[in-house]
Amino acid sequence: MKRNLLLTPGPTQVPPQLCAALGRPIIHHRTPLFQQYLKEATEGLQYVLQTKNDVYLMASSGTGAMEASVCSLLSPGDRAITVEGGKFGERWTELCQAYGINAEVVKVEWGKAVTADTIKGLLDKDKSIKAVFVTQSETSTGVTTDIAALGKVVAATNAVLVVDAVSGLGVEDLQTDNWAVDVVASASHKGLMLPPGVGFVSVSKKAQALMEKSTCPKYYFDLRKYKKAAGKTDTPFTPAIGIVIALVESLKMVKEAGLENLLQHYKRLAVATREAAKALGLALYADPACISNNLTAIRIPDGVDGGKVVKIMRDTHGISIAGGQGDLKGKIIRIAHMGCLDEYDILAGISCLEKTLKELGHKFTLGAGVAAAQKSLNP
Amino acid sequence: MKRNLLLTPGPTQVPPQLCAALGRPIIHHRTPLFQQYLKEATEGLQYVLQTKNDVYLMASSGTGAMEASVCSLLSPGDRAITVEGGKFGERWTELCQAYGINAEVVKVEWGKAVTADTIKGLLDKDKSIKAVFVTQSETSTGVTTDIAALGKVVAATNAVLVVDAVSGLGVEDLQTDNWAVDVVASASHKGLMLPPGVGFVSVSKKAQALMEKSTCPKYYFDLRKYKKAAGKTDTPFTPAIGIVIALVESLKMVKEAGLENLLQHYKRLAVATREAAKALGLALYADPACISNNLTAIRIPDGVDGGKVVKIMRDTHGISIAGGQGDLKGKIIRIAHMGCLDEYDILAGISCLEKTLKELGHKFTLGAGVAAAQKSLNP
Numbered sequence: 177m178k179r180n181l182l183l184t185p186g187p188t189q190v191p192p193q194l195c196a197a198l199g200r201p202i203i204h205h206r207t208p209l210f211q212q213y214l215k216e217a218t219e220g221l222q223y224v225l226q227t228k229n230d231v232y233l234m235a236s237s238g239t240g241a242m243e244a245s246v247c248s249l250l251s252p253g254d255r256a257i258t259v260e261g262g263k264f265g266e267r268w269t270e271l272c273q274a275y276g277i278n279a280e281v282v283k284v285e286w287g288k289a290v291t292a293d294t295i296k297g298l299l300d301k302d303k304s305i306k307a308v309f310v311t312q313s314e315t316s317t318g319v320t321t322d323i324a325a326l327g328k329v330v331a332a333t334n335a336v337l338v339v340d341a342v343s344g345l346g347v348e349d350l351q352t353d354n355w356a357v358d359v360v361a362s363a364s365h366k367g368l369m370l371p372p373g374v375g376f377v378s379v380s381k382k383a384q385a386l387m388e389k390s391t392c393p394k395y396y397f398d399l400r401k402y403k404k405a406a407g408k409t410d411t412p413f414t415p416a417i418g419i420v421i422a423l424v425e426s427l428k429m430v431k432e433a434g435l436e437n438l439l440q441h442y443k444r445l446a447v448a449t450r451e452a453a454k455a456l457g458l459a460l461y462a463d464p465a466c467i468s469n470n471l472t473a474i475r476i477p478d479g480v481d482g483g484k485v486v487k488i489m490r491d492t493h494g495i496s497i498a499g500g501q502g503d504l505k506g507k508i509i510r511i512a513h514m515g516c517l518d519e520y521d522i523l524a525g526i527s528c529l530e531k532t533l534k535e536l537g538h539k540f541t542l543g544a545g546v547a548a549a550q551k552s553l554n555p
Numbered sequence: 556m557k558r559n560l561l562l563t564p565g566p567t568q569v570p571p572q573l574c575a576a577l578g579r580p581i582i583h584h585r586t587p588l589f590q591q592y593l594k595e596a597t598e599g600l601q602y603v604l605q606t607k608n609d610v611y612l613m614a615s616s617g618t619g620a621m622e623a624s625v626c627s628l629l630s631p632g633d634r635a636i637t638v639e640g641g642k643f644g645e646r647w648t649e650l651c652q653a654y655g656i657n658a659e660v661v662k663v664e665w666g667k668a669v670t671a672d673t674i675k676g677l678l679d680k681d682k683s684i685k686a687v688f689v690t691q692s693e694t695s696t697g698v699t700t701d702i703a704a705l706g707k708v709v710a711a712t713n714a715v716l717v718v719d720a721v722s723g724l725g726v727e728d729l730q731t732d733n734w735a736v737d738v739v740a741s742a743s744h745k746g747l748m749l750p751p752g753v754g755f756v757s758v759s760k761k762a763q764a765l766m767e768k769s770t771c772p773k774y775y776f777d778l779r780k781y782k783k784a785a786g787k788t789d790t791p792f793t794p795a796i797g798i799v800i801a802l803v804e805s806l807k808m809v810k811e812a813g814l815e816n817l818l819q820h821y822k823r824l825a826v827a828t829r830e831a832a833k834a835l836g837l838a839l840y841a842d843p844a845c846i847s848n849n850l851t852a853i854r855i856p857d858g859v860d861g862g863k864v865v866k867i868m869r870d871t872h873g874i875s876i877a878g879g880q881g882d883l884k885g886k887i888i889r890i891a892h893m894g895c896l897d898e899y900d901i902l903a904g905i906s907c908l909e910k911t912l913k914e915l916g917h918k919f920t921l922g923a924g925v926a927a928a929q930k931s932l933n934p
Contacts (some may be wrong), residue, residue, distance in 0.1 A: 187583060235615050239793070372793045
């Protein structure tokens with residue numbers, strides 16, 4: 177009867193109805209039936225992305241979608257800005273470096289977000305910059321960047337704004353069109369409640385113009401191929417058929433719940449998690465001004481090993497959260513509240529955290545965390 | 556009660572027990588439990604590949620695994636040979652071109668296979684050739700290339716032999732180690748009876764040495780990253796967790812059946828399909844000397860549209876076969892016998908083909924096809 181609860185920043189819980197969809201008999205992808213699924217999946221993603229831009233699906237993880245965004249828009253020697261405020265920001269830089277793109281790296285203190293002014297300053301100084309790569313929700317630190325503000329700044333230039341929304345999509349608001357986000361890269365296994373295997377990108381007309389000029393070597397991640405295929409409701413390579421079909425069901429669930437309601441739901445879970453942490457005498461890692469609604473990073477007190485907290489919660493109690501990455505290893509824990517989770521899942525996570533911290537010798541009033549969460553959830 | 560039978564060259568039928576495995580609750584991939592799955596999947600693939608070489612799994616289609624083989628082994632300007640005897644052979648050339656690799660293209664008449672002598676001649680003439688890219692089972696034509704013979708020729712040189720076994724693996728014999736095949740690229744959705752979404756490559760020590768010197772721009776498909784991660788029973792990027800878990804079950808089924816028995820099984824289905832075609836007065840497309848056991852390409856008589864045959868069989872009767880590609884569009888049909896299929900599935904396919912050909916006005920003795928298949932299956 178041990179629970180298998182994922183409070184991890186991807187993969188997230190797959191609800192039973194989507195498990196069932198994943199187990200459906202497979203169909204061939206070059207058929208009118210699959211075309212219908214592809215059409216519905218694309219339209220559903222446009223709803224979640226709040227965009228009329230083209231959306232291209234590929235069989236890959238989120239990193240594949242990010243790579244497609246880099247190698248399909250730019251050319252070796254091009255100038256770009258990458259924002260590094262955590263592990264996933266660093267990935268943008270690594271991707272640019274892999275393709276010989278000349279990236280100006282904006283180092284942001286972990287736990288804080290880049291400001292629009294910083295980006296504006298750099299764009300004003302160097303008019304040759306073609307793209308700004310940024311992470312919406314940096315799950316290594318629990319920070320969400322103000323994409324609306326960046327969108328305003330970048331839209332006034334010739335550069336395109338490329339956002340990694342792998343973790344944030346469907347959890348944090350992302351108004352692709354209203355905020356003038358040119359490219360969004362995301363994937364199936366976070367807010368969309370499915371296993372990993374489908375990556376996707378939305379691409380504005382401004383970004384599509386760059387695609388035509390890009391000379392980076394590429395094949396599988398060449399977005400021009402996806403654009404051409406999408407025109408015939410097709411994919412250039414065999415898609416992850418099973419996950420695409422389940423994605424149609426997932427997106428129906430999202431639409432039925434209503435995107436705005438879902439965003440409120442995750443915010444409510446996030447606030448409750450923060451209140452619980454404080455009640456347990458634990459500090460939040462991220463700056464409150466840019467704290468994320470999809471993941472809460474919590475400092476672990478000196479003398480307690482954050483890695484042990486994660487291990488005991490998972491191996492003894494069946495509840496998975498994440499530890500710290502890089503320099504934060506052992507020093508923070510990360511509780512995600514994205515995907516198919518309700519308030520009782522969060523209470524279970526807090527309850528299990530209390531149990532584990534007690535075992536590891538942290539001093540606090542047992543029950544203070546769940547009580548604070550309960551109060552926050554029922555004001 | 557309409558059947559949904561896939562006699563297509565990928566995706567293939569997913570048996571119910573694997574559908575069920577695909578619908579299991581998702582687990583996190585950075586856990587000892589997933590590591591165990593990854594270890595078992597890797598070992599199972601080594602069994603099917605008949606190799607002790609490293610096997611790296613990635614979230615992609617088969618083309619992704621092919622691209623990883625190109626961009627991870629070679630550098631721009633390198634010399635290579637690509638063998639083009641069909642659509643998938645052309646993909647090797649396109650991949651080389653995408654990365655600025657100087658490919659000598661060996662054009663093989665469609666329906667025939669390249670000879671080892673041809674490759675030997677080219678390798679003798681140009682000692683700078685670093686890799687030979689070939690397709691084991693070319694599903695656009697129904698031809699299987701003699702990889703053992705090519706292996707002997709290439710092993711005597713400094714070049715590596717890279718085989719696209721996306722369609723052949725588990726269906727046609729591929730003795731990776733005995734035949735000195737350096738790299739095999741394949742995927743989950745053909746012989747391994749799963750949906751598309753997992754690509755993989757096996758890489759010899761000789762090929763691993765090339766990996767270290769390769770300068771092609773790459774990130775997601777950089778096999779060095781996969782090698783490093785595999786050393787820790789990990790993957791560099793989020794794997795297609797659900798399909799990897801189901802792959803463990805698929806590989807158990809393969810091992811339980813026994814690889815040699817399976818290869819015999821598919822050969823038996825292939826021979827029966829060929830006999831049925833002949834009995835219906837239809838010619839086989841591939842040269843008998845190199846005809847494939849995983850797919851039978853059948854010429855459609857003048858006056859009958861092959862595209863219509865495929866459409867009627869699928870849309871009216873629920874049985875999917877494939878049509879011709881490129882210049883062969885409308886002129887051939889392709890019946891795959893790979894993945895989870897038994898002799899009665901083949902009989903159903905032949906029966907449906909007879910029904911459809913009759914409707915389209917082809918003259919033959921109704922029942923001749925199924926009778927010939929039945930005789931072939933029960934000698």
